[in-house]
Amino acid sequence: MEKKSSNTNLNKASKAKKDEFYTQLVDIEKELKHCKDQFRGKGVYCNCDDPFESNFFKYFATNFNALGLKKLIATSYKPSPIANTQLNLFGDITVLSTPKGRPKITANKFIINEVDDIDGDGAFDLRDIAEQLKANKNNEWAPLKGEGDFRSKESIELLKQADIVVTNPPFSLFREYVAQLMEHSKKFLILGNQNAIIYKEIFKFIKENKMWLGYDNGGTKWFQVPTDYNIPTESRIKTENGIKYFSMGSIVWFTNMDTTKRHEELTLYKKYSSEEYQKYDNYDAIEVPRFLDIPMDHDGVMGVPITFLDRYNPEQFEIVGSNRGIDQDSNKIYGRGSFLNGKETFKRLFIKNRMAKK
Numbered sequence: 001m002e003k004k005s006s007n008t009n010l011n012k013a014s015k016a017k018k019d020e021f022y023t024q025l026v027d028i029e030k031e032l033k034h035c036k037d038q039f040r041g042k043g044v045y046c047n048c049d050d051p052f053e054s055n056f057f058k059y060f061a062t063n064f065n066a067l068g069l070k071k072l073i074a075t076s077y078k079p080s081p082i083a084n085t086q087l088n089l090f091g092d093i094t095v096l097s098t099p100k101g102r103p104k105i106t107a108n109k110f111i112i113n114e115v116d117d118i119d120g121d122g123a124f125d126l127r128d129i130a131e132q133l134k135a136n137k138n139n140e141w142a143p144l145k146g147e148g149d150f151r152s153k154e155s156i157e158l159l160k161q162a163d164i165v166v167t168n169p170p171f172s173l174f175r176e177y178v179a180q181l182m183e184h185s186k187k188f189l190i191l192g193n194q195n196a197i198i199y200k201e202i203f204k205f206i207k208e209n210k211m212w213l214g215y216d217n218g219g220t221k222w223f224q225v226p227t228d229y230n231i232p233t234e235s236r237i238k239t240e241n242g243i244k245y246f247s248m249g250s251i252v253w254f255t256n257m258d259t260t261k262r263h264e265e266l267t268l269y270k271k272y273s274s275e276e277y278q279k280y281d282n283y284d285a286i287e288v289p290r291f292l293d294i295p296m297d298h299d300g301v302m303g304v305p306i307t308f309l310d311r312y313n314p315e316q317f318e319i320v321g322s323n324r325g326i327d328q329d330s331n332k333i334y335g336r337g338s339f340l341n342g343k344e345t346f347k348r349l350f351i352k353n354r355m356a357k358k
């Protein structure tokens with residue numbers, strides 16, 4: 001029994017360690033450039049973001065006036081192993097030698113209601129913001145009472161003050177994280193692993209069109225990681241100026257903010273033929289291994305790779321199920337693995353073309 005609980009603790013610790021990777025400003029800018037208009041007059045909360053390390057905080061603080069934000073809130077998480085280090089704009093990471101008024105050891109909250117012009121040296125630096133925060137009674141910078149867990153009462157109180165949550169949350173808590181956003185009816189733009197699409201707790205929101213993908217999905221993204229972060233694949237590691245980076249594939253933006261992309265029609269070229277498209281052994285559906293080969297004239301159910309979601313337009317297609325998550329479907333049709341001639345296929349979304357042209 002004792003052994004089991006120490007194993008569980010070890011497992012939790014190793015999962016928590018894996019959550020420690022930090023988004024680069026360039027990736028935030030690449031995504032946010034598409035949806036700037038939707039931030040005007042809004043309160044943004046970055047709830048897994050130490051203002052001293054998070055580029056999300058940096059992005060919104062720097063662009064506070066340009067985006068027309070009403071409020072920016074960021075809270076850090078105390079157990080974060082780099083909570084006492086400072087990530088500055090120029091990318092070097094240094095252990096803070098003097099606290100200089102900055103609360104240490106505890107988790108912090110920053111609440112910004114007003115940002116005066118950043119000083120004229122052209123460089124944003126947290127010192128500027130800290131100075132402004134201190135000078136401006138409309139802003140607040142204080143330690144949190146607890147650890148800064150996004151599920152804590154004080155974090156939820158801050159969540160209630162915000163309209164949009166934007167961050168890269170801990171992947172190990174992704175299901176709970178999204179459930180909380182949905183429970184509080186918040187708009188969000190968050191990074192996650194593509195595989196989360198078919199987690200049954202996430203898939204239900206995707207199927208109901210309550211959540212979809214943003215713009216800059218797929219490919220690889222580089223994340224800053226602590227130096228002891230374990231990366232088994234050599235080609236996924238790079239070190240620049242003593243900072244370690246990890247490249248991850250299949251990282252996508254999940255959102256419930258409108259995109260122009262999800263209104264674009266996917267152009268289809270192929271016609272259905274029973275020779276070309278195989279039927280599953282155990283589903284009344286055809287297999288389409290590349291979503292670009294979806295036949296334009298097929299009005300039945302089709303199994304497509306989960307990457308289809310990146311091009312999903314809900315006016316053109318309907319998502320009816322997936323081949324994971326056995327209890328996803330009260331009719332018990334979907335949720336089982338899909339087989340072709342006795343061989344199980346990869347993860348699939350089952351879709352129907354609402355505009356099938358015969």
Ligand SMILES: C[S@@+](CC[C@H](N)C(=O)[O-])C[C@H]1O[C@@H](n2cnc3c(N)ncnc32)[C@H](O)[C@@H]1O
Pocket residue numbers: 019020021022023047048049053054055056076077079080081148149150151167168169170171173
């Ligand atoms: C994937 S990292 C991303 C950090 C930052 N948002 C960024 O994009 O650079 C996830 C962060 O969530 C923090 N975290 C882990 N569990 C948390 C929790 N329960 N509540 C709030 N933050 C948590 C971790 O310490 C980690 O810094």
